[in-house]
Amino acid sequence: MSVLALELGVALxxxxxxxxxxxxxxxxxxxxxxxxxxWRTDGLVLTNAHVxxxxxxxxxxxxxRVFEARLVARDPxxxxxxxxxxxxxxxxxxxxxxxxxxxxxxILAFGHPLGVPNALSLGVVHRVLRDDAGAPRWIQADLxxxxxxxxxxxxxxxxxxLGLNTLVAGGLGYAVPVPVISRFLERAGPPASGRxxx
Amino acid sequence: xxxxxxxxxxxxxxxxxxxxxxxxxxxxxxxAIHGRRRIPSSGVVWRPGAVVAASHTISRDEDLTxxxxxxxxxxxxxxxxxxxxxLAVLRLEDAAVPPVERGDEADLQxxxxxxxxxxxxxxxxxxxxxxxxxxxxxxxxxxxxxxxFVRLDLSIYDGFSGGPLVEVxxxxxxxxxxxLSRAVALAxxxxxxxxxxxxxxxxxxxxxxxxxxxxxxxxxxxPLRSRLGLTGRIxxxxxxxxxxxxxxxGGLLLGDIIVTLDGHxxxxxxxxxxALGPERVGQPAxxxxxRGGELRTVTVTVGERPARRGR
Numbered sequence: 001m002s003v004l005a006l007e008l009g010v011a012l013x014x015x016x017x018x019x020x021x022x023x024x025x026x027x028x029x030x031x032x033x034x035x036x037x038x039w040r041t042d043g044l045v046l047t048n049a050h051v052x053x054x055x056x057x058x059x060x061x062x063x064x065r066v067f068e069a070r071l072v073a074r075d076p077x078x079x080x081x082x083x084x085x086x087x088x089x090x091x092x093x094x095x096x097x098x099x100x101x102x103x104x105x106x107i108l109a110f111g112h113p114l115g116v117p118n119a120l121s122l123g124v125v126h127r128v129l130r131d132d133a134g135a136p137r138w139i140q141a142d143l144x145x146x147x148x149x150x151x152x153x154x155x156x157x158x159x160x161x162l163g164l165n166t167l168v169a170g171g172l173g174y175a176v177p178v179p180v181i182s183r184f185l186e187r188a189g190p191p192a193s194g195r196x197x198x
Numbered sequence: 199x200x201x202x203x204x205x206x207x208x209x210x211x212x213x214x215x216x217x218x219x220x221x222x223x224x225x226x227x228x229x230a231i232h233g234r235r236r237i238p239s240s241g242v243v244w245r246p247g248a249v250v251a252a253s254h255t256i257s258r259d260e261d262l263t264x265x266x267x268x269x270x271x272x273x274x275x276x277x278x279x280x281x282x283x284x285l286a287v288l289r290l291e292d293a294a295v296p297p298v299e300r301g302d303e304a305d306l307q308x309x310x311x312x313x314x315x316x317x318x319x320x321x322x323x324x325x326x327x328x329x330x331x332x333x334x335x336x337x338x339x340x341x342x343x344x345x346x347f348v349r350l351d352l353s354i355y356d357g358f359s360g361g362p363l364v365e366v367x368x369x370x371x372x373x374x375x376x377x378l379s380r381a382v383a384l385a386x387x388x389x390x391x392x393x394x395x396x397x398x399x400x401x402x403x404x405x406x407x408x409x410x411x412x413x414x415x416x417x418x419x420x421p422l423r424s425r426l427g428l429t430g431r432i433x434x435x436x437x438x439x440x441x442x443x444x445x446x447x448g449g450l451l452l453g454d455i456i457v458t459l460d461g462h463x464x465x466x467x468x469x470x471x472x473a474l475g476p477e478r479v480g481q482p483a484x485x486x487x488x489r490g491g492e493l494r495t496v497t498v499t500v501g502e503r504p505a506r507r508g509r
Contacts, residue, residue, distance in 0.1 A: 105217060
């Protein structure tokens with residue numbers, strides 16, 4: 001067994017652990033579970049709008065704690081939703097630079113595909129689709145995703161979150177990149193004000 | 199420098215950078231071909247001024263343009279196509295685009311980490327996978343000869359066909375195609391691409407021998423075999439003869455059972471195809487057959503398979 005391959009395996013396990021801590025399970029009513037990402041230490045959770053269609057959602061953290069979370073913003077257009085956990089101090093993942101991604105770079109997805117908790121997928125950047133101004137609109141990923149990955153993190157090899165896995169089309173994973181998420185949060189305003197989505 | 203969770207410089211980050219650098223380097227020779235109605239297909243600058251592509255992705259023979267890595271779009275002409283190996287070659291006016299660096303047979307190993315690149319538009323695309331299986335020479339369902347069987351363990355996306363298979367060091371191992379198998383991703387190895395490219399650039403087509411018959415395998419009864427001294431158990435019964443074709447002109451009849459061609463036993467229609475390479479065109483072939491319970495040998499002059507319009 002080559003030392004290099006062993007080291008690679010260990011390194012992947014390390015990234016998986018970073019992502020596991022920052023990934024949550026999101027459940028609304030009797031619907032199947034989706035995934036979410038702890039975005040801020042105060043308990044702001046990002047997920048897809050199609051994962052969180054109601055005012056409230058049940059959020060299970062990686063340490064097993066389950067909270068009732070409140071929907072604070074939702075935009076079906078960009079398929080994003082923000083949930084707020086009860087006041088506390090929560091672990092978050094670092095953010096990476098989606099704009100600088102190049103085809104062929106290794107990427108990882110973490111989530112709960114088809115109800116399997118804490119599943120890791122490895123792949124590469126297929127390409128980054130950009131808007132007219134050159135800002136990333138979608139990260140197309142050559143990796144295996146399934147329902148339940150929705151809302152979970154797509155990350156670089158250092159565990160920095162690049163976007164939220166949102167849909168699968170033509171076999172490719174599509175993730176909403178961080179800059180689109182940041183604009184969504186700006187539009188939504190400060191969640192601490194208790195604003196509620198309509 | 200990024201750091202892994204343990205604070206060590208990350209092996210993964212290094213690998214990731216290497217992969218992206220390889221994609222970028224080889225991607226300079228990957229072009230988009232505008233030759234069908236849907237999204238553009240991929241092609242590879244194989245030699246200066248010559249682009250190799252997958253024949254089935256180019257639906258017209260004229261009015262072709264190519265978008266280079268620089269973003270510039272330039273006219274191209276079809277040098278020729280060989281639907282039997284699903285390869286096509288285009289001539290570019292611009293000979294300045296660097297051709298890819300080709301790997302050799304030794305690089306075709308099961309387990310090799312490989313990238314499939316494409317350019318279905320302006321942007322380059324990449325997929326990562328493995329060489330899944332490597333075998334010997336095989337024939338495609340249209341009868342084309344491929345020197346090595348190369349099965350890939352990677353996902354097929356739009357733009358896959360006609361793009362290069364690249365080992366992670368940046369050398370090209372073949373041309374990818376989804377046109378030769380329904381189920382899996384295959385690559386045509388460098389030697390096959392070279393051979394077909396040579397023929398298409400010099401002759402505009404790949405010549406193939408042609409008999410003008412259709413045949414089905416039949417079991418030869420044991421008494422017949424022992425009486426005629428035949429070693430093979432299977433023969434090929436002629437079920438169709440093209441009017442005016444080489445076989446008919448040579449005197450073959452419907453119902454004749456072919457047992458050998460030039461002394462080689464034929465037990466499968468593929469054996470006939472295999473014996474009809476480009477070098478056989480115009481040459482006599484000795485067809486040994488059973489007719490009315492008797493063995494006889496008929497000489498047929500091998501013709502050239504007529505060009506078929508198609509992809």
